[in-house]
Amino acid sequence: MSFETLNLDSRIQRAIKEEGYTEPTPIQAQAIPYVLEGRDLLAAAQTGTGKTAAFTLPMLEKLGGSGRGAKRHVRALVLTPTRELAAQVHQSVRTYGRYLKLRSAEIYGGVSIGPQTRALRNGVDILVATPGRLLDHLNQGNVDLDRVEVLVLDEADRMLDMGFINDIKKIIATLPASRQNLLFSATFSAQIRRLSGSILKDPKLIKVAAENTAAERIRQTVHPVDRAKKADLLAHLIGTNGWRQVLVFTRTKHGADKLSKRLAREGLASTSIHGNKTQAARMKALKAFKDGRVRVLVATDVAARGIDIDRLGQVVNFDLPEVAEDYVHRIGRTGRAGNAGEAFSLVCVDERHLLHRIEKMTNSRIETVMVEGFHPDPSIKPEPVKKRGGGQRRGSFGGRKPQGSATGGGQHRNGNFSRKAR
Numbered sequence: 001m002s003f004e005t006l007n008l009d010s011r012i013q014r015a016i017k018e019e020g021y022t023e024p025t026p027i028q029a030q031a032i033p034y035v036l037e038g039r040d041l042l043a044a045a046q047t048g049t050g051k052t053a054a055f056t057l058p059m060l061e062k063l064g065g066s067g068r069g070a071k072r073h074v075r076a077l078v079l080t081p082t083r084e085l086a087a088q089v090h091q092s093v094r095t096y097g098r099y100l101k102l103r104s105a106e107i108y109g110g111v112s113i114g115p116q117t118r119a120l121r122n123g124v125d126i127l128v129a130t131p132g133r134l135l136d137h138l139n140q141g142n143v144d145l146d147r148v149e150v151l152v153l154d155e156a157d158r159m160l161d162m163g164f165i166n167d168i169k170k171i172i173a174t175l176p177a178s179r180q181n182l183l184f185s186a187t188f189s190a191q192i193r194r195l196s197g198s199i200l201k202d203p204k205l206i207k208v209a210a211e212n213t214a215a216e217r218i219r220q221t222v223h224p225v226d227r228a229k230k231a232d233l234l235a236h237l238i239g240t241n242g243w244r245q246v247l248v249f250t251r252t253k254h255g256a257d258k259l260s261k262r263l264a265r266e267g268l269a270s271t272s273i274h275g276n277k278t279q280a281a282r283m284k285a286l287k288a289f290k291d292g293r294v295r296v297l298v299a300t301d302v303a304a305r306g307i308d309i310d311r312l313g314q315v316v317n318f319d320l321p322e323v324a325e326d327y328v329h330r331i332g333r334t335g336r337a338g339n340a341g342e343a344f345s346l347v348c349v350d351e352r353h354l355l356h357r358i359e360k361m362t363n364s365r366i367e368t369v370m371v372e373g374f375h376p377d378p379s380i381k382p383e384p385v386k387k388r389g390g391g392q393r394r395g396s397f398g399g400r401k402p403q404g405s406a407t408g409g410g411q412h413r414n415g416n417f418s419r420k421a422r
Helices: 010-018 026-037 051-064 083-096 113-122 131-139 156-161 165-172 190-199 227-241 253-265 279-290 324-331 349-362
Strands: 041-044 076-079 104-107 126-129 150-153 180-185 204-207 218-224 246-249 270-273 296-299 314-317 341-347
Touching (some): 010 051, 010 083, 026 041, 026 204, 051 180, 076 083, 083 279, 104 131, 126 131, 156 180, 156 190, 227 253, 253 296, 279 296, 314 324, 324 341, 341 349
Parallel strands (some): 218 341, 246 314, 314 341
């Protein structure tokens, strides 16, 4: 199938060609025809599958071909969980709609509300927003949503995880009853199904990958290591393997800052990104990472949503996530746009139960490789685990013998951390 067979407007086709795309991804090929038919949609798609264009392209088609009154009204509303994802979606709208006479805007917190207010009062056709800031504008009377024709909930599972359910309900209450609804999620959890049941009308169900499984093109590896040696192991892996662009996940904001400074002391140019930083600081850090001026970007889960880098080769879980589904979101930052990727998890004894949850959820065993010089101390016992849903602590790693490859654990040479930084 080619984009030409999807019967999109010639102006949209032109923009697609200029971006270098000729064939739709599976999620695009399945979703676009149903959206053009006016059907509600419940779609499960992992990050990196092209899901943004799966709703952006048909949305532009539907809005670009119909007339407008003298004053512009919001006709399409896209809700996203984070600022970064809102910016990414808005860029997609601008990219593919560059030849259409449609006006769009992005609104989110962390930046001045004034320019957003002016844009809304001037009138927009397509609005991309985070729930909290949109409610601020609604409460101040800056925006009217009673003519919305298309509602998109992007990464709905993440919005629920972040506690946006009540905000979403308040926003939906301001929308017209007659509208098209598109809900995209990485997983079909029970919570997502309940939300979709309250919003969608006779939806078409689409899955482009097995539920809760990681992308097949991502090679996944676990490196057991004591917690105290994690930073040394990370620096060793980056330097030994010559990784030039690495996204590293930590569990806390403080941990992200601490690790970034530690890596910088080892001569590895790094920066951190998390919710305590201003939007301007976050965008500056992300740009430095994308441009190659920073070699390592250390991030928390929330801040990393919306990071879209086609050829990001490696993702490292410095800390395993407490919620198993977040593992899928994290490693989905690599292996995008048809490229291969690698995901490494540095797992200490206290995280074995988290690893077990991930393997149970994905229904797979992740390869375990001991790195020479970083074998965990068998005398260290795990701390007691507080009971919570989803899995028991596993008794051992079932680790493999050390391997001689750089990634699988070549000989460790103290201080040999490749201090050249790009």
